[in-house]
Amino acid sequence: MKNKFKVITLLGLVLVACHHNNASSLNQNSSLETFNRSSLSIIAPTGAPALAFYNYGELNNFETNTDPSNITAIMSAGQKDVVVLPTNVGVKTITTAHAPYLIAATLTFGNFYVASLNNDQDNVMDANDNIVLFQKNNVPDRLFHYIYGNTLDDGIYYVNAVSDASRALKAGTFTDEETGNTLVANYVLIAEPAYSIVKSSKESVSIYANLQEEYRLRSNNHEIFQASLFVKNTLAKVTVDSFLSSLKKDIENVIANPSLLSEGMNKAHEPQTLFGVSATMAEAVLRNNNGMGLGYKAAKENKADIDTFLALFNIEETDEEIYY
Known part of the structure; x- marks a missing residue:
């Protein structure tokens, strides 16, 4: 009788644990799926890096700038939640100007x-x-x-x-x-x-x-880790994870279906001004073997490639503490 009671108790615990894990998983997935694109302030250079945000064109929290030095100044002052810059410039701004950011992902791989x-x-x-x-x-x-x-x-x-x-x-x-x-x-x-x-x-x-x-x-088959995304180091992890997951999905979807690019860009008031290229031309270049090198790779997992690229600028091997 005691053994039977123990079995029933154990089964109950297993079921409760499974329910808890499934609920956590569902909550996490729900968080990722319902990420609010207007919840973070974002700035990127016009051109290829900006196109990663084709779904953000109609939102007030996303802006671009034609001069990367202006974005560098904004990053140094910690004025935006998310900053996109040439990888070497962003890393140097963290290490020399002590900008309060972490490198999270690379979005363009050479164009x-x-x-x-x-x-x-x-x-x-x-x-x-x-x-x-x-x-x-x-x-x-x-x-x-x-x-x-x-x-x-x-x-x-x-x-x-x-x-x-x-x-x-x-x-x-x-x-x-x-x-x-x-x-x-x-x-x-x-x-x-x-x-x-x-x-x-x-x-x-x-x-x-x-x-x-x-x-x-x-370079023995390394990629050009050209423009990267930097997140403010005070943001909540769940917020950053949800944002990155959403952005990665956006990029994967548009590479698979380039028509999404012009569809999203055209929601902006003045797409060519915001992104630095017309929606029609951007889609045409993307269709041509992804000519702008758009993609998504997590930075920390690709530290060796990033260090190889940064060596072009005489930047020493990066510390892991600057990675998200």
């Missing part, structure tokens, strides 16, 4: 290409050609030199931003900042979707090199 104007006699990029790069000493420049070394430096000229590189590719000429002379461009380092915008009106240009592929070859 850089060398475009050819097809006016080079031997069709081989070398130091005798005029090669236009943008953002000297920043991601595009460091990436280019990591891949090609210094052998092309005699032919390299710099412009300030990707918009200037776009103009050089479209016009076929650019201004040498040192001499003021107008020169003919042979090759231009450019990013998507800027390349596709130029290509739509100038069929003669073509892709000479995909720098994502070149980086993989050079």
